[in-house]
Amino acid sequence: DTEVTQTPKHLVMGMTNKKSLKCEQHMGHRAMYWYKQKAKKPPELMFVYSYEKLSINESVPSRFSPECPNSSLLNLHLHALQPEDSALYLCASSQLAGGPYEQYFGPGTRLTVT
Amino acid sequence: GENVEQHPSTLSVQEGDSAVIKCTYSDSASNYFPWYKQELGKGPQLIIDIRSNVGEKKDQRIAVTLNKTAKHFSLHITETQPEDSAVYFCAATLTQGGSEKLVFGKGTKLTVNP
Numbered sequence: 001d002t003e004v005t006q007t008p009k010h011l012v013m014g015m016t017n018k019k020s021l022k023c024e025q026h027m028g029h030r031a032m033y034w035y036k037q038k039a040k041k042p043p044e045l046m047f048v049y050s051y052e053k054l055s056i057n058e059s060v061p062s063r064f065s066p067e068c069p070n071s072s073l074l075n076l077h078l079h080a081l082q083p084e085d086s087a088l089y090l091c092a093s094s095q096l097a098g099g100p101y102e103q104y105f106g107p108g109t110r111l112t113v114t
Numbered sequence: 115g116e117n118v119e120q121h122p123s124t125l126s127v128q129e130g131d132s133a134v135i136k137c138t139y140s141d142s143a144s145n146y147f148p149w150y151k152q153e154l155g156k157g158p159q160l161i162i163d164i165r166s167n168v169g170e171k172k173d174q175r176i177a178v179t180l181n182k183t184a185k186h187f188s189l190h191i192t193e194t195q196p197e198d199s200a201v202y203f204c205a206a207t208l209t210q211g212g213s214e215k216l217v218f219g220k221g222t223k224l225t226v227n228p
Binding site for chain 2: 041097
């Protein structure tokens, strides 16, 4: 089983709202990722967690705050977003962080900021 | 940084024909090259990958070839079916600051006409 689940599927939020995206995997993977994908573009890496510790932050604005409460869960806390932050947010996991490990993606959360 | 070029951006074939998508990369240290299929409204799905110590890998109707000297790799789909219609992304590893991450090509929209 290579399933990564994400909730919610869709989210509409105002620029003053606070919301959270959730991601879960039960494959025993120790690396988890957040990607952002705009329409007709490839996924862009935002954050990497390795053994529940943040290992890569791709200079993401502080209005995006990741959290990894345990090895199976990954959250992305959102606050004071801008309309240009509207995108598909993808979570992925792999056995370990780094190149030669297969990354499995979830279905994504479609975020609209109004 | 790593640059992954992918061609063509769109590809239309008749059912039963073959489809070939090509990618080039710039980082000679890249050692892992996955291919993802993304259907509308879904997350990217890993369909095949190849590591730098192998020149070719095949899985039923899908094959990937890698030429490390020329820094290019290709996806081959034979006997295409309408359900192969999707956006396909190639990716390559990039080592930066002691961490490895995936960098994606811009994608190829494949349409298989019945």
